[in-house]
Amino acid sequence: MNSQWVVTLMGWAQSASDIALGWLLSPAAWSQFILLALAYLLARAGAKRLGPLLTRLLDPGQKDGLLAKLRRFSLGFVPLLMPLFAYALTAGGEEVTRSVFGSGEVVALGKRLFLFLAAQSFVREVLTDSFLKLLGKYVLIPCAALYMFGLLDLILQRLDDSIIALGNIRFSILALIRGLVAGSLLFWLGSWSNRQSAGYIKAQDELRPATRELAVKAIEVAIFGAAFLLLMSIMGIDLTAVAVLGGALGVGIGLGLQQIAANFISGIILLIEGQTTVGDYVELDGGERGTIVKMTARACILETFDGKWIVVPNEHFITSRVVNYSDQGSANRYEALFSVAYETDINRVPAVIESAVAALPFVLTDPDRPDCELRGFGDSSVDFAVEYWVNGIDDGKNKYASKVLFAIWNALKAEGIEIPYPRRVIEMRHV
Template sequence: MSGTGDFAAKVTGWIEQAGEIAMGWLLSPAAWSQFGLLAVAVIVARLATARLLPAATRFLDPASKIGHIASLRRFALRLLPLLLPLFAYGLTAVGEEVTRAAFGSGDVIAFGKRVFIFLAARAFVREVLTDSFLRPLGRYVLLPVAGLYVLGLLDDITLRLEETIIALGNIRFSVLALIRGVIAGSVLFWLGSWSNRQSASYIKAQEELRPATRELAVKAVEVMIFGAAFLLLLSIMGIDLTAVAVLGGALGVGIGLGLQQIAANFVSGIILLVEGQTTVGDYVELDGGEKGTIVKMTARACVLETFDGKWIVVPNDHFITTRVVNYSDQGSANRYDVPFSVSYDTDINRVPEIIETAVAALPFVLKQPDGPDCELRGFGESSVDFAVEYWVSGIDDGKNKYASQVNFAIWNALKAAGIEMPYPHRVVELKGGAVA
């Protein structure tokens, strides 16, 4: 309670002091002259801004809407509302030096100079900050700080917050350090997020790099940006970085005891990105039966999309420790075969030519690396068994239905040639005479 009373007494003292200063300014002819200089500075700043603003707008308005230079010029256009208060601040600073040199006093001009700083901060928040995160930060942090600076209370408030200590066990820190950490952390991680988005967009636009290389570069830049932001935040908050070493040792023990699988998946993800043997867009099948197109590769797992739209999340270490069948290495051709049978009454020497001609006529069947190949596979109980092999540029994953169209072509070709596709026959012999 005594602390609260002291602070209330201090506030009362500030108010009384402000009243005394105001009365001294109203009764002092020297203060009136400084008010006159402030008015002259405002008028000159307005006239200069009125002449410079149209020319600056024409100069900064980009003719092209594309490119980094155009983006910088558009950002500079948003800074033009700061021209008036900053120009007035500069003129007032010059007037303060002249006044102090001539009369030994310049408190009124110094106060006006701080007011212009507040007006510049207000224009910055209103006109320049458009981000949904930064604008509230400017409104509720920058403007109050600028207001305290105008009133000359910023140093006293800062000292009070610095002296107020919060204790959590053996950990002690001031309220000012906590506030500074929250504000700095918010700004740093917003800046890190923005930088990460910009760098990721730039890296992904480099089409000469392999997709796996691009993904690895994006992850590496992300780790570097947020790692640097974290270390910088610790430095701003005044935390000894030796504590980070202790934390890293504890984290290493935790990984060794309970996070082995997560660490294995993370390292496996890096290996997959570096080797590039399996990457986004490949159609793969794992030993466990999972198969689909890789649509995303993260630090922990790969996401497979099946032909019916389902997503399967497969841990990265499965791609390292088990057998993986990759059907599509950046769109390479794949071979399939379709089995069929004909009757024993068929002249089987005609079958290969009929089937190969019919399958070769299908638009998706390739002639390279090899055309359709009809092979005799064996002699069954009721039929002669054949199979036709063919190459296609893609995966028969259910969406393309290559096998279905090949089966239709085989059926139609055999029917047109008068060749029968048999069904099983059974001969039943009854012994012991007629059945009653």
């Protein structure tokens, strides 16, 4: 096999040498070289004049919007003016030289050369995404180089004739390469489309957060599902085989991936019902509590008050008790405990504390004002609690409670009410 390729390469080299020698000795070939040089100079002069004009026309400046984005996108293709102008001129000149000289191989080679230069400029100056640059560098430019020398069709035919057999499955190397390139492009395009659509949907503030998340997930499934089916069609795989594979996959999910399937279905139910959504502060039976910052197909991510993330499977939100402390800014009630000495006139305490807590700017009067209650008689103190309402969640240590306790302390000190500490009486007996 290797020796066959060596013989083939030597044959190509000998053929190229004969062609080059024939061109050097042919007046018609020299005329075509002159035409190529003129086409290059004209294309360069045209691009030099037209390039700045197009740049000024297409530059959107600081503007934003769909039209500005399209103009900014078109502006990236300005570096292709010179090779594309030269390609157009040589494409027209090829017809002329073939009618005048009866041949146009030199001009045809020049046309393919300018197309190769356009591919290089496209990869180097137009593409900005790192993945697309990599694909252009190792796929587009080599293909353009092979096309320039007229070897692309021959190489493709050779790759198509090379068959790989894996049991009963047979496919050519060309089909494998085509599938890899097409799959890479399709899934990159799917990922880009998914990011764009997700950004647009999440910017629609009139939609509920659960509706936005559900729409994002639905579009994601639709985009990548369509990309997968299109890839199967490009590779020439019968879609009936995909149906069989889908049935086998369903059996596998039913037997071995029950938890993943359960979490996926639970995630869809959560998004549809909307009882818990991104931004809610929740507490589960297992003790996990925090703000939902992200909902995925498999789990919800809670952020605790100290910045830690807890990944909770979606199934837990369906099968266990969930306490939702928030509904996008609803009022919530909390309480602060304190004690006073037994010598205190406890009838004065409720009015003093309720007035002090009500003066805090974050404490609400609706649905109810602060309420101070007697809770019990301890060993060394009389125990009270003050209940108060705030707009939001006390999702961190000392967010509201600290300020309330400070207000209670200051109010008791101002009224001369003692906050007790444990006291013990020791009786000494002399025998």
